[in-house]
Amino acid sequence: MGHAHIGWRVIEIVDLKKNYRKVQALKGISLRVGSGELFAYLGPNGAGKTTTIRILTGLTRPSGGQAYVGGHDVGKEPIKAKRHQGLVPQHVNLDAELTVEENLFIHGRLHGMGRVDIGRRIEELLDYVGLKEKRTSLVKRLSGGMKRRLMIARALLHRPAVLFLDEPTVGLDPAIRRRVWTLIKKIQRDGVTIFLTTHYIEEAEFLADRVAFIDEGAIVALDTPRHLMDALGQWAIDCYRGNEMETRYFTDRESARRYAEERMNGYTLRRVNLEDAFLACTGKKVS
CATH class of the missing domain: 3.30.1490 (Dna Ligase; domain 1)
Known part of the structure; x- marks a missing residue:
């Protein structure tokens, strides 16, 4: 796959806070994610999972604390931090009126990639996510599972070192969800660090090297799934x-x-x- 090498601490969060009027969405969380790790961030809806990803990807400013991606302070060097990351948001945000290939091409251009490089990368990724035969299909004709796989391909197009997956299998049936899990594991094996939010417990148990439980804006436990289970x-x-x-x-x-x-x-x-x-x-x- 190929991506920038940026040391072992790919993500670092220090005392991160976020307030929305009177609601404390994040209450001073701290964590580190190592290079090549698959880190799951698990909690009920409204726990603060999406808020954390929005801060790490530069879409929301924190009320306090620091967040670093690839060694860059997300608040102070947002462009440099963004260069290292790909994002698959919770809601499908593909252009439904364009083809699979056109959606990928536009994303590549937005990241400043050259036409030849984009062409090669599209070829590689459509094969990788199993959508080769759909390259000229309009996105609105794709199934839910195919749209998710296309969003993952789009996020990987510019060869990020870290991939943020915000509830990547929400609304998919169990068989399709398993296909996406296999793809996520394959991406990790190719050296990409993955930060995954989910409220599907078995997703975190199956995929994660380490998992943090977040509840009401605070991290209540952080360890390997095995250690967390063995404690009981x-x-x-x-x-x-x-x-x-x-x-x-x-x-x-x-x-x-x-x-x-x-x-x-x-x-x-x-x-x-x-x-x-x-x-x-x-x-x-x-x-």
């Missing part, structure tokens, strides 16, 4: 009492099974997942 245990028992469900965690399957058998009411024995860890940290579900 390996196995979970969901016990049903009338309309209530209680979950208990165990380090081994045998003790979980013994506990369940003593209870006799309806129960489910299952593996601990990342949603359990999120609930334990925040007391709420991601939705």
